[in-house]
Amino acid sequence: MVSNACDKPVIGISCYHEPASWGVWNTEAALLPWSYVRCVSDAGGVPVLLPPSGADQRRAVSAVDGVVLAGGADVDPAGYGEPAHAETVSRPDRDATEFAMLRAAAEYGTPVLGVCRGMQVLNVACGGTLRQHLPELVGHRGHQPAPGEYGGTEIVLTEGSRVAALLGRRGGVHCYHHQAVDRLGEGLVPVGLAGDGTVEALESPGERFVVGVQWHPEQDSADVRLFAGLVEAARS
Template sequence: MTTFDAILTEQSELLTRRLIRIVGDRETAEDLRQETLARAWRSGPRGAQPPVVRAWLHRTGTNLALDELRRRKRREHVPLHAAMADTDGRGGAGPRDPLLRDALASLTAHQRLVLLLRFEAGLSLREVGELLDLGEDAARKRVARARSAFLEAYRTASADDTRPTIVLLLGREDPAPYERWLRDSGARVRTLAGTQAGLDLAGADGLVLGGSETDIHPSLYGEPLGPHVKDTDITRHLRDLSALRQALRSGLPIVGVCSGTQLLNVLHGGTLHQDLPADGFDALDHRDAHDVATADDTLARRVLGNRPGVVSEHHQAVKTLGRGLHVTSLAPDGLIEALEVPGHPFALGVQWHPERCTGDVGRQMANALVAAAAA
């Protein structure tokens, strides 16, 4: 048996266990393992050193597992307008952002289809091309043209409304407290709930990543699933990470709330405490109101003051700080409560919930975000 084949045999069960942790069932994991091994036999790094081969195997398997999770979420397609609709509680639905609806309605049917496939169904450019019988490069151009047409239509539709548009990303959570929090400070809010990615961040002036009822899957920061991790939603969090990348590249003002802060840290290569009590943080209840200390000469200090009182509800938090990030607020027990992206005009992550804070703390943060978005 060759060394390469020996490594594949050695890693087979380890790879299966890793895939089970990601996709949740052994049958699917075994199918993905077989696909990973098939790819290894076809095009794996046969001449590489054993550590390189092992890393290649686990990276390839993980990518296949993440693709499987995305496909599961794509099987139920929705009309293009559905991500912009909100049930009114009586079985009906109304548009969250009428300007967005009008901009979409002004596009051609083909442009709407291209945007649906790319940004709501989440298909890759290669997959879009296959469905439209195009090459990947041609699909990229069509998506770019459709997105540009949408942006122009959205600008025209919103010409008389000078409020900045804040995109709010949520999962299963109730959007009402976040929407009130932002609208009271003068924002127009576009809410994308569930796992619908919408039209990426087209037309947005700012981004808010809301808190999450589900934990961030440890595979996103390279750790095994621990016993205290609750329900996870890796598709939603992959969507949020993608939105964060876009916002950081384009300079959009950003606020990450609770798990939004954790994702900002993960995006920069950081890790998380999977459970605070299990990691020794049990002197202070981080599911209650408490004070935090802000650092000098930081965005957090300018917006919130020296020692704001905040409202928290979390059992996870930043453990290893991501590359390039700056800690700007600490809890009395030393836990990181706020971080910022140096060099970005407004990128602030807070471990607490400003939309629930009483007094000036929550309002000051919303006012500062909306002002930055308007600018």
């Protein structure tokens, strides 16, 4: 890591627009779990929040060196031409903003890390689709056992992939998702699978760092390797 804070890459993290309570206040807020901020900072980046603010994100993305698409609600299935499943809960304002962030990131060559929902946004933005309720496909709820409870999932990563270079070939991860990649987006390759065949990681081949993981790496405070990979790509 560089010692001069001014040399640290600035990493924009997408966030929620949600009602929230703190202190004496109960109002709308730009909201993000602190774990994302901590992981970016511990990995050597300077974290800044990018709230849902419309479909023109070129100026915002031009001001950062890397982008994290954070976890959150489901992607609106209208974005991939399907009706909503009864279990689907979407935030169209986040969709519009994050799709725009990806377009701007592609234009500027900005590195991107998509986390959980962020990986699904990446896949849909590239023309892919999602399986809207995973338990109907795999026959269990291990990827999202209960509200607010992460599932422990064992994954296998593809040898030679960018993600495997950062994490190794195998490991246990924290999952919290009831949706998953169905048809893969153009230009993306699956590089990580759960035992039931669910795509848990994907990336775009080539020099630019474009990685999506279906799990929540920010939940392991001792392991910031994916965030460090993004920060290193942003630095270069």
